[in-house]
Amino acid sequence: xxxxxxxxxxxxxxxxxxxxxNYDPGGMLTSPKPSGKTLLDVQIxxxxxxxxxxxxxxxxxxDALFSDINGVPYTSGSSDILSISITTxxxxxxxxxxxxxxxxxxxxxxxxxxxxxxxxxxxDIVLSGGPQQKSTAFTVRTELFYLPxxxxxxxxxxxxxxGGMLFANNVSxxxxxxxxxxxxxxDCSGYLNLSFANVEAYKNLGFNAINPVCAYTDGDLxxxxxxMDQINLLFQYDMRGSYQNLTLVADQIPxxxxxxxxxxxxxxxxxxxWQYPLNSTQLAYNLxxxxxxxxPVGLVLNCENYYFKEYTAGVDxxxxxxxxxxxxxxxxxxxxTPCNITYGDCGCDDCVGELxxxxxxxxxxxxxxxxxxxxxxxLWAVPQAFSGEGYWSRDPTPQEAxxxxxxxxxxxxxxxxxxxxxxSSALATAHSEMAKVFxxxxxSTFLLGGQPTAIxxxxxxxxxxxxxxxxxxxxxxIVNPNHAVISQAISVPLSGKASGIQSQPWGSTAWKLSxxxxxxxxxxxxxxxxxxxxxxx
Numbered sequence: 001x002x003x004x005x006x007x008x009x010x011x012x013x014x015x016x017x018x019x020x021x022n023y024d025p026g027g028m029l030t031s032p033k034p035s036g037k038t039l040l041d042v043q044i045x046x047x048x049x050x051x052x053x054x055x056x057x058x059x060x061x062x063d064a065l066f067s068d069i070n071g072v073p074y075t076s077g078s079s080d081i082l083s084i085s086i087t088t089x090x091x092x093x094x095x096x097x098x099x100x101x102x103x104x105x106x107x108x109x110x111x112x113x114x115x116x117x118x119x120x121x122x123x124d125i126v127l128s129g130g131p132q133q134k135s136t137a138f139t140v141r142t143e144l145f146y147l148p149x150x151x152x153x154x155x156x157x158x159x160x161x162x163g164g165m166l167f168a169n170n171v172s173x174x175x176x177x178x179x180x181x182x183x184x185x186x187d188c189s190g191y192l193n194l195s196f197a198n199v200e201a202y203k204n205l206g207f208n209a210i211n212p213v214c215a216y217t218d219g220d221l222x223x224x225x226x227x228m229d230q231i232n233l234l235f236q237y238d239m240r241g242s243y244q245n246l247t248l249v250a251d252q253i254p255x256x257x258x259x260x261x262x263x264x265x266x267x268x269x270x271x272x273x274w275q276y277p278l279n280s281t282q283l284a285y286n287l288x289x290x291x292x293x294x295x296p297v298g299l300v301l302n303c304e305n306y307y308f309k310e311y312t313a314g315v316d317x318x319x320x321x322x323x324x325x326x327x328x329x330x331x332x333x334x335x336x337t338p339c340n341i342t343y344g345d346c347g348c349d350d351c352v353g354e355l356x357x358x359x360x361x362x363x364x365x366x367x368x369x370x371x372x373x374x375x376x377x378x379l380w381a382v383p384q385a386f387s388g389e390g391y392w393s394r395d396p397t398p399q400e401a402x403x404x405x406x407x408x409x410x411x412x413x414x415x416x417x418x419x420x421x422x423x424s425s426a427l428a429t430a431h432s433e434m435a436k437v438f439x440x441x442x443x444s445t446f447l448l449g450g451q452p453t454a455i456x457x458x459x460x461x462x463x464x465x466x467x468x469x470x471x472x473x474x475x476x477x478i479v480n481p482n483h484a485v486i487s488q489a490i491s492v493p494l495s496g497k498a499s500g501i502q503s504q505p506w507g508s509t510a511w512k513l514s515x516x517x518x519x520x521x522x523x524x525x526x527x528x529x530x531x532x533x534x535x536x537x
Contacts, residue, residue, distance in 0.1 A: 014343050024342045027272075027307035029368050034068040040102065041071030044086070044127040044142050045375045047108060048166070049158040049316060050293060052149040053118035054174075060086060060096075060142075061161050062127065063105040070373035072138055074102075084129035086111060088144070091126065102131070106161060118148045120293065145293055149174065153258035154234075155294045158316055163378040163414045164448035165296075169260040171232050178448045180414065181209035181234065181263065182439035184385070184421035184431070188214035188224070191422055196227050202421065203233045205428065206436035211236040211266060211417055216252050228261040235261055236298070236417065240269035243284045244276065250287060257292045265297045270321070271311050273302035273349075281314030300382055304350035304361065308368045312377065321382035321419065322348050322361040325400055326393040329353035334390035347391025355481040355528075358383065358404045359464060362411040380415040381408035385423040385431065395423070398430035399528035405434055406479045406506075406530045410452055410466040434506070443505050443532060446475035457492050463525075465492050472537045473502065476520060478509075480529045491519040498535045507531030 014025050047059035064082055066074070086096045086109065095111040116123065122143035130137040149155075154169040157176055166176035184207065191198055192212055202210065212224065215238055228235050237256050242248040256262055267284045268276065285297050296316035301308070304322075312318050327347045332339055339346040351357040362379050369376050383404045387395045396404065405416055416438075418431060437443055452466035455476070463486075464479040478492055497517040504511065509531045511520045520533060 014345065014349075025306070027310075028305045029308055029371060031367075032069045032371055037068070038074050038076075039067045039069070039071030040074035040138075041065050041067040041069075041373065042082070042127070042138055042140050043375060044125065044140055045160050046125075046142065046144050047159065047161050049160065049296060050145045050147055050155070051113065052147050052155060054149045056112065056114055058111050058113050058144065058146070059161075060109045060111065060125070060127075062098075062100050062107040062109060064100050064102050064107070065105055066103045069371065079132040081132045082129055083132050084109075084127055087126050087128070088116070088123045090124075095125075099132075108161065113146060116146055118146050120147065147293060150294060152260075153294075154260050154262050156263060156296055158296055158378060159448070160375060162448060162450050163376070163412060165263075165378075165414070167234065167263070169232070171260070178444065179208070179234070180439050180444040180448055181236075181380075182416045182431075182435040183207035183209040183211070184418045184423075185211040185213055185238075185382075186421040188212050188218070192224060199224070199227050199233065200231060203231050205432035206439065207233075207432070208435070208439050209234045209236065209263060209415070209417065210421075211238055213238055213420070215239055215242060216255050217242045217248055222255075225256065225259045225261065229259055233261055234263040235259075236264050236266045237262065238266045238269075239284070240266070243267040244280050246283060246287050249284055250291065253288060253291045257295065262295060264295050264317075266299065267297055267314065268299040268311070270300060270302035272306045272308075278307055278310040281311050283314070285314035298380065301365075302349060304364060305368075306349075308365070309372055315377065317378040317380055317414075318365055319380040319382050319417065320358070320361045320365060321384075322351055322357045323384040323386075323392060323419075324348050324351050324353050324355060324357035325384050325396040326387055327351065327353050327391055332391075347389075355400060355403050355407060356464070359407040359411040359481075362408060362413055366412060378414050379412050380417060381405070381413040383408065383416060383418045385418040385427045386420055395427060397528075398426055399530075401427055401430045402434060402530045403479050403481050403528050405431075405438070406477055406532075407464055407481060409438070409447055410454070410464055410477050410479065412451060414448065437506050437532070442534065443475065446470055446473075452477070453495070455492060457490065459488070460486065460490055463490070463492075467495060469495060469537075474498070474535045474537055476531075476533045476535060478507075478511075478520075478529075478531045478533070480525045480527065483527050485527050486525040489521065489523055490525060491521045493519050494535065494537075496537050498537050500536050502534045502536050505532045505534060507533075 043063045051058045080102045082100045100107045125142045128139045157166040165179045167179040168174045168176045298317045300319035337344045446468040455465035457463040468475045
């Protein structure tokens with residue numbers, strides 16, 4: 001799921017056959033043991049995954065955070081400032097000098113690209129420096145891709161600061177524009193291949209992205225992708241059935257890489273659940289990026305914690321597909337076995353059967369990357385829009401679908417690609433209504449313009465709330481993920497004093513500004529209520 005089951009007795013990351021022993025399958029990440037010392041973790045990464053020859057400047061993100069897990073030993077001194085230098089070409093080309101305050105993240109440093117030649121090979125980038133007035137020095141490295149601009153097909157950047165994407169093609173005159181993909185994995189033989197009218201109908205529902213569940217290995221798809229080019233419906237190309245065969249991968253890349261509606265490569269569909277070779281995603285990634293660096297690569301993980309490091313090494317963004325609605329979280333109906341942390345398959349790995357399983361999975365993936373000392377790769381959500389297969393007794397309701405989507409956004413997801421289209425008419429309408437609000441400005445501008453900041457709601461710990469701030473405006477998102485009405489008064493704290501509510505792009509709850517302007521208030525909340533409120537500070 002994307003596609004789910006494997007009835008061989010090995011599904012997800014655990015044994016499932018009643019005759020199988022119950023043992024730890026391995027592959028689990030655990031939080032590293034604190035070092036007991038103050039460490040300084042300095043990292044540098046390009047703001048964008050690629051830059052092109054029409055751009056004269058690039059940006060680098062520099063983090064210099066204290067940590068008890070990653071970094072080098074640090075002794076405090078008279079200065080809390082780092083002096084840094086950024087160079088390339090073995091140190092012979094100086095790009096920038098700057099200062100960064102210790103224990104800060106997201107410092108953006110602009111460099112001039114006019115002295116570099118656009119090329120397919122990356123530039124090795126070195127950041128060196130140390131605290132002012134101290135001899136301690138450090139060196140960290142990254143790569144900068146500065147490519148020749150394309151004037152055919154499309155180009156896609158990942159924003160490593162805020163986690164979103166920027167897309168350029170003929171429709172935008174090859175100018176990069178922010179993109180929040182919102183759509184579905186979609187059946188080909190039973191829907192997309194039947195008529196161009198179905199492709200148009202999908203786009204008219206407000207969806208700007210799609211993952212057709214078919215590939216050139218299934219037959220000629222020129223007609224389908226040509227249709228998507230015509231209406232600018234952006235597609236994630238699905239290689240689940242062939243990504244482990246590198247010959248087939250190499251054959252497919254020239255067929256898709258110059259389509260104007262081409263968004264990204266989707267290699268592995270739940271490789272952890274199928275227990276594919278641990279290096280399979282990395283091998284496919286290396287080949288794809290050697291032939292096409294203009295489009296990112298993604299995959300979906302099924303397991304909560306099973307060889308995360310190895311499988312995600314071969315992607316630019318990570319998708320989760322926790323499907324919690326209608327499951328028995330403790331007993332497997334298909335396999336007639338219990339489910340626990342080391343055994344069994346209940347349709348949603350290590351889930352409890354609540355909507356918050358979606359947000360917990362996203363938090364887990366964020367934490368794993370932190371433990372590994374990695375720059376954060378963007379996260380996408382694959383919400384449940386189906387039932388059946390022996391695991392899921394019912395479809396999500398529209399209210400549950402909205403809650404799962406908003407929980408995903410509150411916990412750093414930068415795209416929605418639900419499984420699977422066509423769903424029920426009720427779920428098609430529900431996702432359509434949300435796409436028409438969240439995939440376009442002003443809401444998408446906030447979601448792509450920064451990472452969410454969690455809000456703790458006094459006396460209501462189960463409410464899930466977050467905000468994004470741009471200039472003097474704040475977008476506040478509030479979810480009641482529970483199937484119960486809240487009858488008590490609620491006050492959602494704001495990050496400062498607001499002058500008014502500008503609009504409420506989403507939800508029917510009648511939020512008001514508190515008398516002192518420091519919170520959003522309401523007398524109660526319906527079960528599964530979802531809201532997005534735009535506030536002026």
